Amino acid sequence: MSTPPASIAAAADEAAPRSRRGRPGYDRAQVLEIAVRLFNEQGYDATSVSSLAAELGLSKAALYHHFSSKxxxxxxxxxxxxxxxxxxxxxxxxxxxxxxxxxxxxxxxxxxxxxxxxxxxxxxxxxxxxxxxxxxxxxxxxxxxxxxxxxxxxxxxxxxxxxxxxxxxxxxxxxxxxxxxxxxxxxxxxxxxxxxxxxxxxxxxxxxxxxx
Amino acid sequence: MSTPPASIAAAADEAAPRSRRGRPGYDRAQVLEIAVRLFNEQGYDATSVSSLAAELGLSKAALYHHFSSKxxxxxxxxxxxxxxxxxxxxxxxxxxxxxxxxxxxxxxxxxxxxxxxxxxxxxxxxxxxxxxxxxxxxxxxxxxxxxxxxxxxxxxxxxxxxxxxxxxxxxxxxxxxxxxxxxxxxxxxxxxxxxxxxxxxxxxxxxxxxxx
DNA sequence: GTCTATAACGCGATAGAC
DNA sequence: GTCTATCGCGTTATAGAC
Missing domain, CATH: 1.10.357.10 (Tetracycline Repressor, domain 2)
Structure with a gap:
């Protein structure tokens, strides 16, 4: 157990404390967390980008600022x-x-x-x-x-x-x-x-x- | 282990040897077997009745002769x-x-x-x-x-x-x-x-x- | 510099008319 | 049974708000 490798959650934990710049909203780690939760609840294929956007309260397009694809x-x-x-x-x-x-x-x-x-x-x-x-x-x-x-x-x-x-x-x-x-x-x-x-x-x- | 209970597969195995009467085609057990295989491969929700009918080479209506619903x-x-x-x-x-x-x-x-x-x-x-x-x-x-x-x-x-x-x-x-x-x-x-x-x-x- | 919105595209599947 | 209109999908271009 020498180097505990980075994880999504760890990245989120590190990013959260330091004050974020720019327009308020979700960062990459937060979107990831919700997306993975939805994928697990509904299945990856059954989870549409639309439903993910809806869950986040975002437009579909906004998601593509954080990720290049589903x-x-x-x-x-x-x-x-x-x-x-x-x-x-x-x-x-x-x-x-x-x-x-x-x-x-x-x-x-x-x-x-x-x-x-x-x-x-x-x-x-x-x-x-x-x-x-x-x-x-x-x-x-x-x-x-x-x-x-x-x-x-x-x-x-x-x-x-x-x-x-x-x-x-x-x-x-x-x-x-x-x-x-x-x-x-x-x-x-x-x-x-x-x-x-x-x-x-x-x-x-x-x-x-x-x-x- | 007194009474090995009946299963779909067992029913099929028993039915197969004895000659079947009536119009040739699938019986209930055969349809079940294929359906469950598809459900496992694609997921239950993702498997449409159409695709099941297609897999069997039957019409949707024919399927509803064997079962009342998906x-x-x-x-x-x-x-x-x-x-x-x-x-x-x-x-x-x-x-x-x-x-x-x-x-x-x-x-x-x-x-x-x-x-x-x-x-x-x-x-x-x-x-x-x-x-x-x-x-x-x-x-x-x-x-x-x-x-x-x-x-x-x-x-x-x-x-x-x-x-x-x-x-x-x-x-x-x-x-x-x-x-x-x-x-x-x-x-x-x-x-x-x-x-x-x-x-x-x-x-x-x-x-x-x-x-x- | 970071995040989000409007609008629309190409595509495949599906359903309804014929 | 076949054809077609329509829908929902993932995705993109462009632009504006904080």
Whole structure:
């Protein structure tokens, strides 16, 4: 966890304090936030630029001051989610560490990215390859999964993980559990903190639900 | 696992062998199968009755011979998925069994329902409450989850499951892993059989990935 | 320098008339 | 069944307000 990468939310948080110049209205980060929320609620395709403009109380044209296209909004949000996950992996793979520790870092980093960038990751996980941008995002996810699966395979060879489950299957089950957080985890509506969740997920993945 | 409940696919399999009478064409089960496939590929809302008719090579009017509405098709598919899951739970709760064994039955039964009715369950898990029917389905899912969570809580009290994780969280993580199967498990495209998967999932949920 | 509005374009899908 | 008018889509040009 060396360099927490920039996110949409972080950019908004940084920009908000310093007084803005020019005509008052939305800045890029604010528009992004609302757009991603709408994409998640209604689906990307089903969300028209008109409805986004209406939600913001803007004209359609005004949106094109902030973005060059509807797809660019999608692209930025997906980049944010994928970039966060990839940074977690890079971080875990760099430096001297036992394989098992690298895997712990990946799992915990992934949960932190999920919880801190819920809207962007939600969008990413719902993408189904309907356009070139979506297919590129799916491909990046595939590569990410493969790299984690390699880590799992190595941990199995080193005797750290059980070997009676294929690395690809173990990786998918693991991320199935992690990714499902987007379906129910709402930091605002629960007393479960992100760090408690990080601990719960790590324990269940490594040691399971059985009492010991 | 006493009475494997009827499913769309099962109905089709049974109907296929025995020679059909009357005018040749699609029967209800075949239409259902194609419709659910389209709903999953394009989304329910985005799939027009016209496009479904086109896919089948039928007129819209012919479709309404099989079904009274587009929503009815959705309803039947969701009922099929929910009915399967609920039957698994009823089965696990009936009879004399330790709580832990009940939980194993629920998990394994759920994986079997997922793998044997992938299209219907996929549809169920993608529903987002956009209509009365979808909201009713979500409510049935919620009740199912709650009943399983009660089972988890009881298993914790009996010392069978670890108690350092809330029952609701444990249940969600568990079903997060199970439900994620719809994202990648394709019986036709892999050498992993459903029963191997049942075993893998059960082991990971109870004992985790760590070597022992 | 930053944000927004009016007006209109080309295009594909869809619905209604025939 | 085919044709066509219409609509809504993402997008653009231009200009004005803070």
């Amino acid at each position: 797809e660019q909004i999608l692209q930025i949000a997906l980049d944010d989610a994928l970039g966060g996950l990839e940074a977690v992996l890079e971080d875990a793979l760099s430096g001297e560490q036992p394989t098992a520790a690298r895997l712990v870092s990946v799992i915990q980093g992934a949960v932190r990215v999920l919880t801190s960038r819920l809207p962007q990751v939600t969008l990413l996980l719902r993408v189904h390859g309907n356009s070139e941008i979506e297919r590129a995002a799916l491909e990046r996810r595939r590569i990410f999964d493969q790299r984690v699966a390699k880590l799992v395979a190595q941990a199995q060879r080193e005797g750290e993980l059980r070997s009676d489950i294929r690395p690809s299957v173990a990786t998918r089950l693991m991320f199935g559990m992690i990714n499902s957080l987007i379906e129910w985890y709402r930091p605002a509506h629960t007393s479960l903190t992100p760090e408690e969740l990080v601990g719960d997920v790590t324990r269940v993945i490594f040691d399971g639900l059985r009492a010991r | 929503e009815q098709i959705l309803q039947i598919a969701l009922d099929d998925a929910l009915g399967g899951l609920e039957a698994v739970l009823e089965d696990a709760l009936s009879g004399e069994q330790p709580t832990a064994a009940r939980l194993v039955s629920v998990i394994q039964g759920a994986v079997r329902v997922l793998t044997s009715r992938l299209p219907q369950v996929t549809l169920l898990l993608r529903v987002h409450g956009n209509s009365e029917i979808e909201r009713a389905a979500l409510e049935r899912r919620r009740i199912f989850d709650q009943r399983v969570a009660k089972l988890v809580a009881q298993a914790q009290r009996e010392g069978e499951l670890r108690s350092d994780i809330r029952p609701s969280v444990a249940t969600r993580l568990m079903f997060g892993m199970i439900n994620s199967l719809i994202e990648w498990y394709r019986p036709a495209h892999t050498s992993l059989t459903p029963e191997e998967l049942v075993g893998d999932v059960t082991r990971v949920i109870f004992d985790g990935l760590r070597a022992r």
